[in-house]
Amino acid sequence: MDEIEIPCHFLCPISLQLMRDPVAISTGITYDRESIEQWLFSCKKKVCPVTKQPLHGDSELTPNHTLRRLIQAWCTLNASHGIERIPTPKPPINKTQIARLIKDANKFPETQVKCLETLISITLEGERNRGCLETTGSVEFLVSIIKSYDSSSSQVIKAGDEALSILYHIKVSESCLKSIVDNDNQFVESLVQIVKNGSYQSRAYATILLNDVSQVADPIHLINPTPEFLAEIVRTLRDQISQQATKEALKLLAELCPWGRNRIKAVEGGAVFVLVMLLIESSTKRVSELAFIVLDQLCNCAEGRAELLDHGAGLAMVSKKILRVSHAASKRAVRILSPICRFSATSRVLQEMLKVGVVEKLCVVLQIDNGYETKGKAREILKLHARVWRNHSCIPSYLLSYPSS
Numbered sequence: 001m002d003e004i005e006i007p008c009h010f011l012c013p014i015s016l017q018l019m020r021d022p023v024a025i026s027t028g029i030t031y032d033r034e035s036i037e038q039w040l041f042s043c044k045k046k047v048c049p050v051t052k053q054p055l056h057g058d059s060e061l062t063p064n065h066t067l068r069r070l071i072q073a074w075c076t077l078n079a080s081h082g083i084e085r086i087p088t089p090k091p092p093i094n095k096t097q098i099a100r101l102i103k104d105a106n107k108f109p110e111t112q113v114k115c116l117e118t119l120i121s122i123t124l125e126g127e128r129n130r131g132c133l134e135t136t137g138s139v140e141f142l143v144s145i146i147k148s149y150d151s152s153s154s155q156v157i158k159a160g161d162e163a164l165s166i167l168y169h170i171k172v173s174e175s176c177l178k179s180i181v182d183n184d185n186q187f188v189e190s191l192v193q194i195v196k197n198g199s200y201q202s203r204a205y206a207t208i209l210l211n212d213v214s215q216v217a218d219p220i221h222l223i224n225p226t227p228e229f230l231a232e233i234v235r236t237l238r239d240q241i242s243q244q245a246t247k248e249a250l251k252l253l254a255e256l257c258p259w260g261r262n263r264i265k266a267v268e269g270g271a272v273f274v275l276v277m278l279l280i281e282s283s284t285k286r287v288s289e290l291a292f293i294v295l296d297q298l299c300n301c302a303e304g305r306a307e308l309l310d311h312g313a314g315l316a317m318v319s320k321k322i323l324r325v326s327h328a329a330s331k332r333a334v335r336i337l338s339p340i341c342r343f344s345a346t347s348r349v350l351q352e353m354l355k356v357g358v359v360e361k362l363c364v365v366l367q368i369d370n371g372y373e374t375k376g377k378a379r380e381i382l383k384l385h386a387r388v389w390r391n392h393s394c395i396p397s398y399l400l401s402y403p404s405s
Contacts, residue, residue: 004081010071013050014039021089022068023061027051030064033089034126037061041127061092061128093122093129098136105141112145113155116162123169130170139176142167147190151197160194164205178216185221188213195232204245207236211252223260230262231269238274243284250290257297264303272298272307272314279317288325292332299336305344308336315340315349316356322365331374334365334381341381350388359389 012032021033027048075085105115145163150156194206236249298304308314365378
């Protein structure tokens, strides 16, 4: 398409790409359906991108059949230049069709899987369809299927997988999700069972939904999750199902660990060991930052510190990541070392910190890190055990003055 100039009126004003499904909005401007739907439904902007006039109501999109036929004709005329003719688009789904699908699935359970497959295809066709699903009772229908999840029934598993996929792609609004969670604890319990017994893809979707739930749930629901809940989230981290699932599981742990006895439950579920292994194996900045956030929370309890010190690579990995990932990660790493040095500093631990380079790294932090809090904590740690570390040969001579600074 670089060899031929595309007529400007065939280009979408938003993306400047050849329109495949031109539609007009109330201001009279024509856009490609995918671009304007993303503008209206994902970005939630209720003005015309060109005229900046406000758009009211449902912002109805009217197909511009004349322009679409002109574009198709132009594609055909320029086929020799490698231009492919755009297909005639399907008409968008409407609420009545979706409501009828759900009604039939509720009335005839044997058609449920077929209905879900149809809903998936509808969901993947565009932002407008995804927004339409939430306003037609589809979310409640999908939740009811997930609540019926039973790992011993292949038919129910398939239905649950399809329902999860649709919920994930719809990206349910916070208000709708909060309404579901506040009125029904069984939904969360079912998601946990899917994390435990589902396929890798379903476990990933369920983990993402659980994190979404934690963002809108009443704090009272975050204080006392079951040990199984936390153990399954830790197992998701251990299995490293996908990058997104790993990040969502870390965010979920970061949300839960400050509440009640959740830190201890997470430690008992093996979280510290998994987090250290994640730091060893991951080269992703965001994953490392999130892992340090959770590890920092866990090391604020004696059980978490003990687990970190029992791991052969625990202290070494915390030290290694300082000044290598990001300022935020370095700050968390030094915060992790602080309670260890204050409450768990046995002779063995102090010697190990020398051996694996923790002390030397803290000295370097004093010289180059710009964060006032991080430098303060590093200085505090070094002063606390100056008698043990001062004359050790691993510390460069130019840093020996640190205790008096």
